[in-house]
Amino acid sequence: MRLNPRRQANVNPVQKSAHTAEFSAEVEEEPPSQVAAPAAALPAPETRPLRLRPFIKAVPNYPVSHRRKFIQIHYPGTTDQQWNDWQWQIANRVRTLHQLERFLPLVPEEKSALENLETRLPLAVTPYFLSLLVGRGADYPLRRTVVPTINEFARMPEEADDPLCEDHQSPVPGLVHRYPDRVLFLTLDFCSTYCRYCTRSRVVGHGRLFFNRRRLEQALEYIRRTPSIRDVLLSGGDPLTLSDSRLDWLLTRLRQIKHVEIVRIGTKIPAVLPQRITPQLTRMLKRHHPLWMSLHFTHPDECTPEASRACQRLADAGIPLGSQTVLLKGINDSVATMRDLVHQLMRIRVRPYYLYQCDPISGSSHFRTPLEKGLEIIEGLRGFTSGYAVPTYVIDAPGGGGKIPLMPDYRQGCSGGDILLRNYEGRIYRYPDSA
Numbered sequence: 125m126r127l128n129p130r131r132q133a134n135v136n137p138v139q140k141s142a143h144t145a146e147f148s149a150e151v152e153e154e155p156p157s158q159v160a161a162p163a164a165a166l167p168a169p170e171t172r173p174l175r176l177r178p179f180i181k182a183v184p185n186y187p188v189s190h191r192r193k194f195i196q197i198h199y200p201g202t203t204d205q206q207w208n209d210w211q212w213q214i215a216n217r218v219r220t221l222h223q224l225e226r227f228l229p230l231v232p233e234e235k236s237a238l239e240n241l242e243t244r245l246p247l248a249v250t251p252y253f254l255s256l257l258v259g260r261g262a263d264y265p266l267r268r269t270v271v272p273t274i275n276e277f278a279r280m281p282e283e284a285d286d287p288l289c290e291d292h293q294s295p296v297p298g299l300v301h302r303y304p305d306r307v308l309f310l311t312l313d314f315c316s317t318y319c320r321y322c323t324r325s326r327v328v329g330h331g332r333l334f335f336n337r338r339r340l341e342q343a344l345e346y347i348r349r350t351p352s353i354r355d356v357l358l359s360g361g362d363p364l365t366l367s368d369s370r371l372d373w374l375l376t377r378l379r380q381i382k383h384v385e386i387v388r389i390g391t392k393i394p395a396v397l398p399q400r401i402t403p404q405l406t407r408m409l410k411r412h413h414p415l416w417m418s419l420h421f422t423h424p425d426e427c428t429p430e431a432s433r434a435c436q437r438l439a440d441a442g443i444p445l446g447s448q449t450v451l452l453k454g455i456n457d458s459v460a461t462m463r464d465l466v467h468q469l470m471r472i473r474v475r476p477y478y479l480y481q482c483d484p485i486s487g488s489s490h491f492r493t494p495l496e497k498g499l500e501i502i503e504g505l506r507g508f509t510s511g512y513a514v515p516t517y518v519i520d521a522p523g524g525g526g527k528i529p530l531m532p533d534y535r536q537g538c539s540g541g542d543i544l545l546r547n548y549e550g551r552i553y554r555y556p557d558s559a
């Protein structure tokens with residue numbers, strides 16, 4: 125298949141940007157948003173243009189054999205090299221009801237939601253992530269994380285578009301300064317795949333927060349003149365959907381600020397688009413240590429051979445990896461599923477870092493669990509698995525109060541100067557609390 129010239133113009137800016145001066149002109153939009161042509165205009169998957177420009181170095185060494193059948197059925201003629209090219213994955217995302225029903229028989233709750241998404245968080249799923257969903261029912265946990273249902277339209281009184289009040293703690297556009305020594309830097313509003321429970325669904329996917337030099341300089345200037353900031357968390361949207369050269373530019377600028385001790389990147393890429401983690405990317409990232417990464421894994425089925433290889437590459441580049449997992453009803457809200465997830469994460473060199481109580485964002489009631497569920501899960505992990513595998517369970521306080529840790533109470537009272545403690549098996553032990 126060949127691209128028509130217009131389509132080609134849409135597909136190539138990502139690659140082009142990686143090979144040209146990034147800011148020779150004011151760039152108003154992050155290239156991946158341009159790659160994602162208006163959804164209705166995307167060709168059907170079977171007829172997708174697949175041509176690559178000659179200078180693109182796709183990474184062929186992600187395993188493909190177990191995806192072969194899916195590729196043959198849904199993307200016939202696609203080479204392994206194309207499948208493993210992250211920009212091909214982005215250009216071929218599924219974005220509409222019409223496209224999605226070519227892969228999955230949709231239930232009425234999904235169809236109805238997709239017909240009415242309009243200004244809400246859009247639909248976008250990479251072909252790779254779709255390959256994990258085919259052949260599974262509407263209740264399949266991974267499907268529920270990315271395919272909208274009509275439940276998203278139910279608004280509860282306790283919900284808000286911005287429950288964490290990030291917009292009120294934003295000194296300059298795209299920067300949230302809540303804690304004294306660190307800032308959240310929203311680099312762009314683009315993600316390769318949109319999670320239906322996204323805390324920033326008011327921002328992401330709407331094409332309004334661009335990797336724009338003027339805005340970035342404003343944010344950098346704020347960080348520069350605020351010496352208390354020692355930690356910058358790059359988030360979005362997903363910063364790893366930026367080209368290597370843009371990310372390199374931003375990291376270099378941050379590294380030039382003496383009081384910025386560490387930079388963290390928050391990303392879901394290893395779970396939804398592992399092909400993005402290329403040797404070129406990790407080579408570039410290595411130049412900006414100390415660099416940390418907060419990954420976003422939700423369910424053990426995301427820990428595929430591809431995700432494993434992506435995490436291995438990041439870990440081999442010396443980047444400490446932690447996972448931030450949102451507790452979601454019907455998706456990962458059981459001790460067994462969470463235990464499986466944390467074990468899989470440890471195997472792929474990712475430390476389970478936070479378990480988040482789902483934020484009360486608008487339309488999230490079908491995802492939220494009672495607090496007791498989170499405590500039950502932590503109790504089911506602590507003592508039953510390695511301490512490193514037990515995440516910290518937190519609520520991000522509505523109103524902007526920050527993260528508040530929650531723990532099952534193992535103290536059972538006092539007796540004769542001793543404190544009574546319950547261990548993981550429910551046995552009571554005494555500790556002399558006299559010091």
Ligand code: SF4
Nearest residue numbers: 315318319322361392
């Ligand atoms: S990857 Fe992160 S920012 Fe993007 S939709 Fe998912 S949760 Fe939101």
